[in-house]
Amino acid sequence: MDSMIFDPTLKLSAVRTENGKGGIYRTTIGPAFYQSWNLFPPGTSFVSTLNFGNNSLALARGLAEASYRLQRDKILYYELGNEPTNYPASRWQRSTQAYVNQWLSFTSAIDTAVNGSSRGKWWASSATTDVTGLKVRPADLIPAGVNSTGQVGQYSIHSYAFATCDPARERIATIPNILNHTDLLRYADVEIYPSAKAAMDSGAEWVIGEFNSIACSGKPNVSDTFAQALWTADVELIYAVRNATSVHLHQGATLVFQSNQQLNTPGDDGTPGFSSYSLLYPINSTKRGEARVLPVFVSQLLVAEALSGGGRIASLKTPQGLRERSFSAYGIYDAGGKLTRAVALNMKPYYAGQEAQRGSVVLGLGAHGGAVVKRMTAPSVDEKDSAKVTWAGQSFRNGAAAGKLVVEELLGSEGEVVLKDSEAVLVSFK
Template structure:
């Protein structure tokens, strides 16, 4: 988006590229914006405006165009993408210089959009910052921008931070992008609290909201044989819940094609014939490609199903729990979900890597006896996220509640387990379970009805 321009008479979207595949400019046309109608009703968009070309006219034109063609689907504007990656000479590492230009642009864009009459946006229509956590010298994360007065005109609706704890942009960092490292709960938490949470705290102190505007596990489009394995699903769950417990409003998981020229030393590159190869941290490959093979879901698709169920009830709140006594907190995460001040669900994630040649299952037993009384008449159930081993890339042998989703549709019957009388839950290495203390799919009512008429529980 840092080099996008609008052509009102244009046909198809055009990418202007260099000989080695770098995208220098994307030229979009009205149908680009109208394509938002293909998304489910209620989907909202953040219109990211070109800040990279340092042209107020281009940025202003994109803003007016987006509200003209997308109507009330545009929820926010964002000026530029990752300004920390712009040329150093743009602002010479000066927060004040960046902020002065940001304010000038947003003020004039607001005036143009309001004059168009096509916008239903509130005055607090901007995402601010959208900076990475990389130390490139320009300090424009919310922890710096807010005290400097970026919101002096009350324009900011959400403060955005981009987050990638690992990278394959160069061989040195690529060596650290391993399954064992992305499944280290202690280090994931440490990264969040060092790089993200200071900005979150300042944002919350001024009564504003913050989100992870873009994130994934390994920058430069993922790490093959790591981010396309079952380990990525466990990483997604733990990372999103780490941010949720620190009051993030949203987390936006990055998807898409392998990007060219993110780094001259990047390990993960597009296909040799110049066509994209989809990022290995995506939740699916939308079409066949030379580099990635046939269209299909990746295993991390299952993590989205897990998270959707975890937050399915409105007004759900979540907090982190300590690891049980004797369990290594570096390799285990637990989260309690609350609705109306009662526990409704519990997520348990055993992050110890379990391989095909592992000599132990690394199973952890968690005693829930102190919580089972909160269930619907003692009816406590759970769904299990599991695979045959942590480094599998096969969606056919990776299951959420007994079902695989190799093409996005469930295969086989759903398996919902009932917690036994001992109130203990076993979680093997490289597994996660979601425990339901509330009724799930009416099964608790069926159980009660079966008791009344003396039908055995295994009959329903």
């Protein structure tokens, strides 16, 4: 976003300008970039992202005008700049008010340029939770008057609790750590929720504008395993409980300018490395092998089905005898307060080759009248072959369901379900 330039004469969708080491420092896009939005399924909406990093109103306005002219009916929001917390300290001299003043100046001018279509439709902030001298999280911007002209549609914040940007953080980006539910709750409530609450208190919605498990493109053997599926499902439901309007899971190629110490790098032949936390590897590459879906893919099927039909979601108490750090559960209720679905995740890691027998917990659901269960499972938490990772008995290595659908029936007064270590279930009550 912060290196994009629109060129109306460009015939290609995008041209990437690289340095000698293959780092992309400018992306020039043409009309074909916005026309490519038509390849997405009907009804797909977009956030039109605008360059703020180059400190040029002309560049930002040019992108807005092009997206408006070519795809105005598909634009849901506009976003000015990506992670301003990472901008040079000299830009605003670490002044929140200076940032707000320039943001308001740019967005006002762009609103005029696109015939008022962006008014009330801006994402504000898009900051990380990194500790920097510039305080521009929503909780900082709202008191500083970022919505003084009524331009903000939603407040956005980025969520990355772990990273491989440097050796110190890489060492703690492990499967046991990303599956520590207690720590995931602490991060959400300490780093994210103050901004979420500030947004809601002001009468606005909030979103996770970008998130994933391990910043700097993930960590091989952690974020490309089944552990990522458990992490993603748990975190998306954590934010749903806290009334996020939407969460946007980051995807894409390895970003070489994030850090000169990062673990993930592009392929040796210059081909994309692709982030190891992505839902899939879209093409064959020397770095990641053949194109395929990754184990995390099934988490999206679980969450989509759990939240389908709307309703209210709430965290459920940890059953007696279990540890909060390794177990989480959520209930989804209809408008009348009736429990219609429940999700339970056993986050305790079980590794391939582990000598001890795989543990399990028995949950008594009291499903009077019966219930059905769909299970998200794999042979182990460190499983990397998506052909062995299943949702309701089916795998999705090539994106399409393979195998027979398995829906378990729960009968009897107790309605017990067995949940193995490193496994999750969705229970739908009849």
